Amino acid sequence: MIAPIERTLAGLRAQTVLWRKAGETIGVVPTMGALHQGHLSLARAAREKCDRVIVTIFVNPKQFNDPDDLKNYPRTENEDAYKLESIGIDLIYVPEPDQIYPDGFATSVSVSGLTDMLCGESRPGHFDGVATVVAKLFTQTSADYAFFGEKDYQQLQIVRRMACDLDIPIEVIGCPTIREEDGLAMSSRNLLLSDRSRVYAPVLAVVMDDMRDKLRGGALMADILPGAKARIMAAGFNDVDYLELRDGGDLSLLERSKPDARLFAAVWLAGVRLIDNIAV
Numbered sequence: 001m002i003a004p005i006e007r008t009l010a011g012l013r014a015q016t017v018l019w020r021k022a023g024e025t026i027g028v029v030p031t032m033g034a035l036h037q038g039h040l041s042l043a044r045a046a047r048e049k050c051d052r053v054i055v056t057i058f059v060n061p062k063q064f065n066d067p068d069d070l071k072n073y074p075r076t077e078n079e080d081a082y083k084l085e086s087i088g089i090d091l092i093y094v095p096e097p098d099q100i101y102p103d104g105f106a107t108s109v110s111v112s113g114l115t116d117m118l119c120g121e122s123r124p125g126h127f128d129g130v131a132t133v134v135a136k137l138f139t140q141t142s143a144d145y146a147f148f149g150e151k152d153y154q155q156l157q158i159v160r161r162m163a164c165d166l167d168i169p170i171e172v173i174g175c176p177t178i179r180e181e182d183g184l185a186m187s188s189r190n191l192l193l194s195d196r197s198r199v200y201a202p203v204l205a206v207v208m209d210d211m212r213d214k215l216r217g218g219a220l221m222a223d224i225l226p227g228a229k230a231r232i233m234a235a236g237f238n239d240v241d242y243l244e245l246r247d248g249g250d251l252s253l254l255e256r257s258k259p260d261a262r263l264f265a266a267v268w269l270a271g272v273r274l275i276d277n278i279a280v
Helices: 011-020 037-051 067-072 077-087 126-141 151-166 188-192 195-200 202-217 221-234
Strands: 026-031 052-057 089-092 146-150 170-173 239-245 261-269 272-279
Touching: 011 026, 011 052, 011 126, 026 037, 026 126, 037 052, 037 077, 037 146, 037 170, 052 077, 052 126, 067 170, 067 261, 077 089, 089 126, 126 151, 146 151, 151 170, 151 272, 170 195, 170 272, 188 272, 202 221, 221 239
Parallel strands: 026 052, 026 146, 052 089, 146 170
Antiparallel strands: 239 261, 261 272
C-alpha cells in the first residue's frame, strides 16, 4: 500500500501527535526525491529501528548555488511513492515551499568549521541551506531518529553537529553508501549522465580504491595524488574539484592514513558533479 502524502505542517503534526501519545518512536529520512536504492536502504533502516517512519521529499532551493541546477534537479514524486510502497513507511511528507519557508522567513543555520572545505569550498552557502532545512524537518517531524547516507559524508557530519549544538533531541544515524554493480556510488544526479558518460563514471571508484590500498600501505597523498588525478582525467572526466584525505571526525586535512581517515572526491563528468568517499 502506498503511504499517504502530507503537504502541510498542520497535517503532519496532527499525525505525529497521535504517534507520540501512543508512545511510538518516529524515524525520518530527509530526501530531495528522485529516490534510488541508496534512499530506500535508509527507509529500510528506519523501518527496522522505528515504530513509525516518515520520508520527506523537498527540493530545497536554499542549497543550490546554480539556478539551472535547481531547475534541472529530477522531480519524480509519483515514482518515488511507488518505490517506497514495499518498505511500508507510514507517511510521505512533501511540503509546499511555504510550509518550509513562509513569507518573512529570515533565519539561516550555519555550522562553522565543517563547511569551509570539500563541497563547501566550491559551493558557498550550500551547507547553510542544508543545515537550515534539516533543522526545520527535524523539528517539524519531531522524530527520534534521522537516517542519512555516508555517501554525503560531509553533510552527515554537519547535520550531526547542528543537531547537537541546537539541542535537538534526535539521533542522527549514518548508513553505508549503496553502490551500483560497477562501483559507482548511487546518486540522484546519476540520472543526468548520458549513456556514454555513465560508462566512464565508475573509474572514479576504481581510482579511489587503488589510492586506499596505497595509503594503507603507508603511501603519502603527495606521492599518489598526481597519478590518481591523471587517471581520472584520462578516463574522460572534465575536472577534479577535489581529491583529498581527511579525518573522518573533524574533516581536517591529512597527508597520510590514520584511524578513521577517509578519502573524499568530487569530479565533473559531462556537466554533472559526482561525489564519493571511502573509509581508508
